[in-house]
Amino acid sequence: MLDICLLGTGGMMPLPYRWLTAMMARHNGSNLLIDCGEGTQITMKLQGWSFKAIDIICFTHYHADHISGLPGLLLTIGNSNREEPLTLIGPKGLKKVVSGLRSIAPELPFPLEFIELSEKQERISIKGYQLEAFRVDHKIACYGYTIQIDRQGKFDVERAKAQGIPMPFWSRLQKGETIEADGTVYTTEMVLGPPRKGIKVGYCTDTRPIPAIADHVQGADLFICEGMYGEPLEETNAKEYKHMTFQEAASLAKKAEVGELWLTHFSPSLVYPKEFLDVARKVFPRTVIGKDRMTKSFHFEED
Amino acid sequence: MLDICLLGTGGMMPLPYRWLTAMMARHNGSNLLIDCGEGTQITMKLQGWSFKAIDIICFTHYHADHISGLPGLLLTIGNSNREEPLTLIGPKGLKKVVSGLRSIAPELPFPLEFIELSEKQERISIKGYQLEAFRVDHKIACYGYTIQIDRQGKFDVERAKAQGIPMPFWSRLQKGETIEADGTVYTTEMVLGPPRKGIKVGYCTDTRPIPAIADHVQGADLFICEGMYGEPLEETNAKEYKHMTFQEAASLAKKAEVGELWLTHFSPSLVYPKEFLDVARKVFPRTVIGKDRMTKSFHFEED
Numbered sequence: 378m379l380d381i382c383l384l385g386t387g388g389m390m391p392l393p394y395r396w397l398t399a400m401m402a403r404h405n406g407s408n409l410l411i412d413c414g415e416g417t418q419i420t421m422k423l424q425g426w427s428f429k430a431i432d433i434i435c436f437t438h439y440h441a442d443h444i445s446g447l448p449g450l451l452l453t454i455g456n457s458n459r460e461e462p463l464t465l466i467g468p469k470g471l472k473k474v475v476s477g478l479r480s481i482a483p484e485l486p487f488p489l490e491f492i493e494l495s496e497k498q499e500r501i502s503i504k505g506y507q508l509e510a511f512r513v514d515h516k517i518a519c520y521g522y523t524i525q526i527d528r529q530g531k532f533d534v535e536r537a538k539a540q541g542i543p544m545p546f547w548s549r550l551q552k553g554e555t556i557e558a559d560g561t562v563y564t565t566e567m568v569l570g571p572p573r574k575g576i577k578v579g580y581c582t583d584t585r586p587i588p589a590i591a592d593h594v595q596g597a598d599l600f601i602c603e604g605m606y607g608e609p610l611e612e613t614n615a616k617e618y619k620h621m622t623f624q625e626a627a628s629l630a631k632k633a634e635v636g637e638l639w640l641t642h643f644s645p646s647l648v649y650p651k652e653f654l655d656v657a658r659k660v661f662p663r664t665v666i667g668k669d670r671m672t673k674s675f676h677f678e679e680d
Numbered sequence: 681m682l683d684i685c686l687l688g689t690g691g692m693m694p695l696p697y698r699w700l701t702a703m704m705a706r707h708n709g710s711n712l713l714i715d716c717g718e719g720t721q722i723t724m725k726l727q728g729w730s731f732k733a734i735d736i737i738c739f740t741h742y743h744a745d746h747i748s749g750l751p752g753l754l755l756t757i758g759n760s761n762r763e764e765p766l767t768l769i770g771p772k773g774l775k776k777v778v779s780g781l782r783s784i785a786p787e788l789p790f791p792l793e794f795i796e797l798s799e800k801q802e803r804i805s806i807k808g809y810q811l812e813a814f815r816v817d818h819k820i821a822c823y824g825y826t827i828q829i830d831r832q833g834k835f836d837v838e839r840a841k842a843q844g845i846p847m848p849f850w851s852r853l854q855k856g857e858t859i860e861a862d863g864t865v866y867t868t869e870m871v872l873g874p875p876r877k878g879i880k881v882g883y884c885t886d887t888r889p890i891p892a893i894a895d896h897v898q899g900a901d902l903f904i905c906e907g908m909y910g911e912p913l914e915e916t917n918a919k920e921y922k923h924m925t926f927q928e929a930a931s932l933a934k935k936a937e938v939g940e941l942w943l944t945h946f947s948p949s950l951v952y953p954k955e956f957l958d959v960a961r962k963v964f965p966r967t968v969i970g971k972d973r974m975t976k977s978f979h980f981e982e983d
Contacts, residue, residue, distance in 0.1 A: 477783030
């Protein structure tokens with residue numbers, strides 16, 4: 378299972394009625410956050426998900442509205458008595474930016490680990506999350522992410538029998554153990570069928586709608602994508618400031634054949650994003666206007 | 681006239697129902713802010729006072745809850761089209777801390793000017809504000825502030841006549857002009873009576889209740905003071921973490937004979953500060969429990 382919460386939906390600056398864009402995922406007791414603007418810790422508190430369980434924070438890029446909440450959040454995580462390492466992932470320069478911000482949060486009761494992205498695309502397997510980071514097109518280095526929860530194949534009784542694997546080992550092997558007995562090594566792979574469909578979520582902000590995005594989020598159950606501008610005529614602004622209109626985001630969702638599209642990262646001037654929902658739905662009907670703390674749980678498909 | 685707004689009343693971390701402690705003053709078209717935690721720009725937006733008119737930001741100290749909102753605020757001020765310099769005032773190390781935080785806000789359309797405090801007490805006259813910064817007692821270098829708006833003496837007709845100052849000069853001299861005519865220099869001082877009582881506001885957080893505070897805020901119309909703990913028995917915590925109880929703050933207010941005391945910087949564990957109002961009022965009856973965006977205008981006394 379994977380829980381997803383869109384913590385905020387604003388771009389540029391936090392507003393009294395709209396938190397900055399950030400997303401939190403929960404899987405198997407481990408929380409993953411993407412971006413952390415000013416106030417993200419407050420909407421997180423309203424959501425009620427654990428601070429202490431935040432194992433990973435991914436950054437799309439280092440514009441203030443995506444990272445300014447980091448020092449305060451780290452201190453709050455510290456106050457939750459976390460002692461386990463926390464992994465930060467983001468474009469090249471991560472350590473330098475974080476060290477600058479930590480001038481006001483120098484002491485933490487847990488260590489930070491850094492993964493700096495420099496390739497066009499990178500895969501990271503961490504705490505049960507299969508992450509893919511891929512470069513997008515903004516004014517400064519910026520990455521989109523996909524989060525996948527893999528699902529192993531079904532236990533295959535016929536295969537296990539055919540290989541003469543002793544029945545008392547079956548359940549242990551299914552759970553991932555490797556067993557050595559009488560000189561033979563038995564592995565999980567020996568008793569499972571082919572991997573089954575997992576869960577996939579794509580996340581993209583801030584960027585122009587480049588084809589690589591559709592390629593990476595292909596077939597995702599959920600695609601969270603920026604829509605800085607609702608009005609299609611604002612494409613000129615979108616091009617200048619390297620953002621997207623609703624229409625452009627919807628076109629990506631359509632091309633990638635995702636389950637649903639949540640729009641987010643609305644311009645402060647876009648007070649009522651719902652006014653432009655139809656514009657997006659004409660292109661991709663399963664479009665939803667993001668709302669702060671919009672939450673959904675994704676489950677593996679029934680067999 | 682001096683308007684004072686207590687933008688937030690929380691300590692340590694921003695909460696969904698309580699912004700971090702900060703104060704904004706407005707005088708003669710110029711705004712002065714003391715401290716700027718995560719979310720201060722949001723409560724400021726709710727208050728509706730101009731971002732563009734912020735000429736001065738004073739910092740008490742560099743714990744995150746007092747400065748983490750700076751990069752976002754500077755960008756928002758930038759978006760208000762400010763181009764005039766903005767002065768930052770704070771303990772030694774200011775430039776270094778601000779430069780660290782500006783790793784995510786490197787470009788601003790206005791210059792920053794820095795005043796670093798290193799003496800036990802320092803006076804700064806800026807934009808009509810007479811500031812006094814004085815060192816207090818916290819875990820790291822920390823300053824309290826008094827803000828004074830001076831009021832010149834009344835126009836003294838008898839004095840002006842006695843010195844034979846030509847009547848056409850009177851009004852110009854009263855407004856502050858210096859006039860030279862027929863080889864004689866006429867100054868404002870020549871036509872005014874003794875200075876009249878101005879307006880004085882004291883601001884103190886985070887600190888133990890040292891005597892210097894009462895000395896500096898002596899006679900203030902308003903004293904805004906931290907009260908991290910309501911329960912008098914928490915004095916042990918207050919001593920350990922270098923904060924104050926309501927009782928201790930009220931004792932300072934009594935000693936300093938201030939007009940009124942506003943308590944602020946409540947611990948996140950202090951959900952209902954009003955429960956302890958009586959404790960403070962027994963010591964100093966004119967105590968008020970601070971509330972986010974509590975605002976008051978102070979006027980010169982009528983003659």
